[in-house]
Amino acid sequence: MSDNQMIQPLTGTFSRITAILWKELRQLSRDRMTFGMIVMIPLVQLMLFGFAINTDARNLPAGIVDKSNTQASRALIQATEATQVVRFTQVYQDLQQAEAAITAGKVKAVLYLPPDLSSRLTQHPASGAQNPSPQPIGQWLVDGSDTVVAASIKGLRQMPLSQIEDLPQIPATTATATADTFAVALYFNPEQRSVVNIIPGLLGVILTMTMVLFTSAAIVREREQGNMEFLITTPVKPLELMLGKIAPYVLVGFIQTGLILTAGRLLFDLPIRGNLFDLAGAAMLFICASLTLGLVISTIAKTQLQAMQMTVFILLPSILLSGFMFPYEAMPETAQWIAEALPATHFMRMSRGIILRDAGVLDLQPDALWLLGFTAVGLLVASRRFSKHLD
Amino acid sequence: MMSEQNTVTHNKATGKPVPDTAPLAESDYAILTRGMSKVFGDKPAVSDLNLSIPKGSIYGFLGPNGCGKSTSIRMLTGLLRPSAGEITVLGETLPGSEEHLRRRIGYMTQKFSLYDNLTVKENLHFVSQIFGLKRKAAKERIDQLLTVYDLTGQHKQMAGSMSGGQKQRLALAAATLHKPELLFLDEPTSAVDPENRREFWERLFDLSNAGTTILVSTHYMDEAERCHGLAILENGIKRADGSPEQLMDNMGAVVIEVSGNDLRNLKNHLTEKEEVISAAQIGTRLRVLVRQELSDPEHWLSQQVGQRQLNRVHPSLEDVFVSCTGGRHVG
Ligand SMILES: Nc1ncnc2c1ncn2[C@@H]1O[C@H](COP(=O)(O)OP(=O)(O)OP(=O)(O)O)[C@@H](O)[C@H]1O
Ligand SMILES: [Mg+2]
Numbered sequence: 001m002s003d004n005q006m007i008q009p010l011t012g013t014f015s016r017i018t019a020i021l022w023k024e025l026r027q028l029s030r031d032r033m034t035f036g037m038i039v040m041i042p043l044v045q046l047m048l049f050g051f052a053i054n055t056d057a058r059n060l061p062a063g064i065v066d067k068s069n070t071q072a073s074r075a076l077i078q079a080t081e082a083t084q085v086v087r088f089t090q091v092y093q094d095l096q097q098a099e100a101a102i103t104a105g106k107v108k109a110v111l112y113l114p115p116d117l118s119s120r121l122t123q124h125p126a127s128g129a130q131n132p133s134p135q136p137i138g139q140w141l142v143d144g145s146d147t148v149v150a151a152s153i154k155g156l157r158q159m160p161l162s163q164i165e166d167l168p169q170i171p172a173t174t175a176t177a178t179a180d181t182f183a184v185a186l187y188f189n190p191e192q193r194s195v196v197n198i199i200p201g202l203l204g205v206i207l208t209m210t211m212v213l214f215t216s217a218a219i220v221r222e223r224e225q226g227n228m229e230f231l232i233t234t235p236v237k238p239l240e241l242m243l244g245k246i247a248p249y250v251l252v253g254f255i256q257t258g259l260i261l262t263a264g265r266l267l268f269d270l271p272i273r274g275n276l277f278d279l280a281g282a283a284m285l286f287i288c289a290s291l292t293l294g295l296v297i298s299t300i301a302k303t304q305l306q307a308m309q310m311t312v313f314i315l316l317p318s319i320l321l322s323g324f325m326f327p328y329e330a331m332p333e334t335a336q337w338i339a340e341a342l343p344a345t346h347f348m349r350m351s352r353g354i355i356l357r358d359a360g361v362l363d364l365q366p367d368a369l370w371l372l373g374f375t376a377v378g379l380l381v382a383s384r385r386f387s388k389h390l391d
Numbered sequence: 392m393m394s395e396q397n398t399v400t401h402n403k404a405t406g407k408p409v410p411d412t413a414p415l416a417e418s419d420y421a422i423l424t425r426g427m428s429k430v431f432g433d434k435p436a437v438s439d440l441n442l443s444i445p446k447g448s449i450y451g452f453l454g455p456n457g458c459g460k461s462t463s464i465r466m467l468t469g470l471l472r473p474s475a476g477e478i479t480v481l482g483e484t485l486p487g488s489e490e491h492l493r494r495r496i497g498y499m500t501q502k503f504s505l506y507d508n509l510t511v512k513e514n515l516h517f518v519s520q521i522f523g524l525k526r527k528a529a530k531e532r533i534d535q536l537l538t539v540y541d542l543t544g545q546h547k548q549m550a551g552s553m554s555g556g557q558k559q560r561l562a563l564a565a566a567t568l569h570k571p572e573l574l575f576l577d578e579p580t581s582a583v584d585p586e587n588r589r590e591f592w593e594r595l596f597d598l599s600n601a602g603t604t605i606l607v608s609t610h611y612m613d614e615a616e617r618c619h620g621l622a623i624l625e626n627g628i629k630r631a632d633g634s635p636e637q638l639m640d641n642m643g644a645v646v647i648e649v650s651g652n653d654l655r656n657l658k659n660h661l662t663e664k665e666e667v668i669s670a671a672q673i674g675t676r677l678r679v680l681v682r683q684e685l686s687d688p689e690h691w692l693s694q695q696v697g698q699r700q701l702n703r704v705h706p707s708l709e710d711v712f713v714s715c716t717g718g719r720h721v722g
Contacts, residue, residue: 012523019520023509030508230504230565233468234521235493388489390470 016236020244024218028248034214038252042206042259049202050268060149063090063110065098068117076138080111083159085152098141108149110141199264200351201324204344206260207253207283208290208318209311214249215294216307224303229390238383246291253287254280274354282354282364285371286347292378293343299385318344346370418482421446421573421604422467427476429462429627436462437627440476444606444620449599451618452608453712459627460608461501464575467606468498481573494522497571499562501578501608507551511542511561514550515568522569536564540594555582559591567598574598576607580614592617612708623715630715639706644668644714645688646706649677651699666691669713678704680714 028034066073081088090107092098098110114120120137142153222228231241257280264270272279293314301307319325321335322344328336339345346367353359417423422444429437437459444450452460465471467480469489478485483492505514515536519529537543540560545553550561559579566574576595580588592614599605607618615621615635622632631638649657654677661670661679666688668680681688693701 015520015523019517022520023506023513023517026513027506027508225507226500226502226504227506228504229470229500229502230498231521232470233493233496233498234518235490235523236521388470389472390465391472 012235013237013240016240017244017247020236020241021247024245024248028252038210038256039259041210042256043263045206046199046202046260046263046267049198050264059084059087060108060152061089061106062086063092063098063101063107064088065092065095065110065112067094067115068113070118072121073113073117076113076117077111080156080159083156085156086111095141102141102143108143109153111138112141113138198324199260199268199270200355201322201348203257203260203283203351204286204322204347205315205319205324206256207286207347208344209315210256211249211253211287211290212294212297212314213308213311214252215246215291216297216301216311217304218245218249219295219298220301220304220307232388232390238386238388239379242295242379242383242386246288246295249291250284250287253290254283257283257287270355272355273358275358275360278360279351279354282347282350282368285368285375286343286350288375289343289347289371289378292375292382295382296378296385299382314342318342321345323348343371343374415443415445417479419445420479421448421481422450422606423477423479424467425477427463427466427478428474429459429466429471430474435627437466440622440624440627440629442622442629442632444604446604447599447602448619449595449605449607449617451615451621452606452624453610453612453615453621453708454608454624455610455716458624460624461577462627463624464498464577464606464608468492468496468575494569495572497566497569497574499566499574499576499579501581503550503558503562505550505558505562505565508549510547510549511537511553512546514561515565518565518568524569532568536568539597540564556584556587556591559583559587560594563591563594567603571603573604574606576605578608578610580609580611585613588614612712616708623712625716631711635708638711639708642706642711642714643683644680644706644710645683646704646710647679647681647689647692648673648702648704649679649692649696649699650675650702651696657696657699661695664695671713676702678710680710 064077066077077088080086086109088111090101090110092101092110095112098112101107102110114137117137120135123135124137140153140156142150222231261270261272261279265272294311297307297310297314301310317338321331321339322328322342323339324344328339328345328349331339350359350364350367353364420443422442424440424442427437427440427442428435440459440463442450452463454460462471466473466478466485469480469485469492472486480492481495485492506517509517512533515533516529519533524532537546540563542557542560542564545557550558553561559582563576563579566576580591583591588611595605595607607614609615618635620632620634621638623630623638633641651657654672654675658670658672658677661667661677666682666685668682670677670679672678679692681692685691689701689703
């Protein structure tokens with residue numbers, strides 16, 4: 001009966017994988033909602049996180065207490081305003097007045113320049129003095145209740161002195177900032193992070209969310225809608241089904257990575273210092289690891305809702321523990337163990353390393369290997385757990 | 392065989408192509424089961440089912456909702472593992488050789504299981520790739536199926552937007568694409584009007600003619616009547632099996648129609664009687680099933696109905712069904 005000449009035995013596996021892959025791509029291209037999410041999730045999240053966690057404050061109102069009142073002090077004030085971080089709107093006679101103004105909320109910060117400013121300047125290491133003294137030349141009093149302000153002023157701590165024209169005899173070549181220009185008095189000291197640091201992390205979070213959710217939902221949906229009952233009576237093998245299912249989402253993952261990096265570059269001047277191929281390699285490893293995680297979930301979840309809940313269960317620690325929100329080093333040991341188990345942690349390290357520090361693949365080998373291992377084990381577990389039975 | 396007292400006839404389910412008397416060799420059967428059972432939790436869904444379905448026949452599962460038709464088919468297709476019993480399908484033992492069987496059987500699920508957001512042609516193309524058909528062979532086969540199942544005009548339509556009848560034809564096309572030797576159809580015509588149902592059955596007879604063995608589940612009597620062999624299921628138990636003619640001949644009850652007035656009261660009166668299996672009003676008549684054990688059922692009934700007129704009629708499959716299930720579902 002069965003016309004066996006019609007059937008190619010050798011290329012069967014390839015044929016079945018491509019069949020599933022094409023079917024999935026076609027369905028995806030017709031699912032406007034999902035298609036929209038693929039594009040909108042990265043863009044919206046990037047905007048939200050990028051603008052909301054923007055620590056680069058500008059033109060903060062500030063006061064000045066100039067006890068020195070020399071040419072040098074006036075040059076220093078001008079140079080400080082030129083950074084655009086602060087704008088001096090008030091002048092106070094002494095520290096008491098200044099403190100009162102901060103307490104009253106009139107200004108966010110006050111710069112105090114001591115009477116011996118000139119001698120401090122000449123002894124500052126940046127001016128190439130014979131016996132440099134590490135004493136700062138001035139002090140900032142900062143409204144510590146606003147962490148953004150505090151972080152911005154902290155950024156002024158090492159303001160270079162070489163740009164100050166009217167300062168006497170500072171050879172530019174020796175102007176190495178080994179000591180702080182200003183001391184900063186803060187009531188608390190937030191981890192200073194910039195949007196540049198956030199984007200590589202956000203990449204990990206968004207990929208975790210979409211990759212895990214899309215794959216787990218893609219398989220559970222077939223079970224929910226009854227397609228699976230037909231599919232498992234065909235000769236398709238579990239591993240073929242898994243590979244065909246995740247392959248289209250690798251493409252989706254790359255589209256999202258491209259979107260985030262491009263938008264990050266255009267909107268937030270994200271520098272990409274490392275090699276793009278390294279970055280693509282890291283993204284590939286992480287996408288595959290996340291996809292297999294989604295597959296494993298799909299073999300456990302009975303409904304799309306359950307798949308979604310399990311995704312959130314993975315997503316929350318990926319946001320909180322991976323180093324995206326809080327520095328990995330500052331977490332308690334138990335939290336670090338959990339973090340190590342999450343693919344997002346490893347990718348976060350790799351993407352920050354490559355994007356921000358120009359780290360090479362070799363530096364990141366342990367993380368790369370870990371993601372590779374995770375993918376292999378995940379695929380094995382998922383195709384073992386995936387049963388071609390209904391009970 | 393189990394539940395002797397409930398089983399009306401113990402004849403082997405023999406298809407029309409095979410004469411009753413000739414004993415069949417094991418290889419002449421497409422499906423053989425012995426004591427096939429399935430328990431979900433502690434709830435039996437199928438109990439001790441013995442089936443012998445000859446190759447080339449159209450065999451029907453007839454039974455009400457929840458009687459275990461789908462569960463039985465799922466065990467026979469290797470989707471569910473039986474709790475007990477032995478199953479041989481096309482000479483292969485289940486569970487164990489599911490993967491071997493995949494290419495030899497076709498399964499049309501009760502619920503439409505192709506992809507709603509793929510077109511008719513894309514769905515068939517997907518199935519052809521899954522079964523590893525070469526591009527040219529696949530194209531020819533798909534065109535052929537589109538013609539046979541009258542879907543040529545719809546080949547670009549999304550499967551999800553088709554009517555119930557069109558969906559069923561598409562599902563049948565997909566299930567037969569790889570030319571299976573044995574075809575399972577789980578309530579294939581539940582969403583199809585009588586006209587289209589006849590058409591559908593024409594296609595089934597074509598397939599049967601070409602040598603395909605077909606197992607079809609249904610709760611339509613007219614559909615069951617078209618089968619070569621039939622098993623009547625209730626609560627997971629086989630109540631009777633045989634060809635529709637055998638079942639009607641060996642029913643164990645006499646069918647008498649009573650006409651007259653006040654049939655409503657008469658019905659209530661009769662259903663209380665031990666001797667009456669069921670009484671159902673059909674228009675202006677009351678169709679009464681009386682146990683055959685009575686020496687003269689017609690005489691006995693005439694004493695019960697007073698002045699009303701009696702008319703003994705030929706039993707229908709529905710009568711068989713009612714007598715098997717004790718009138719618990721119909722009438
Ligand atoms: N996966 C399952 N878990 C628990 N009980 C089940 C399961 N599948 C079926 N059942 C039960 O087994 C019995 C038989 O179900 P089955 O689906 O085989 O009936 P059916 O004859 O196909 O009915 P229908 O005509 O409504 O399709 C029912 O009582 C049903 O509730
Ligand atoms: Mg059913």
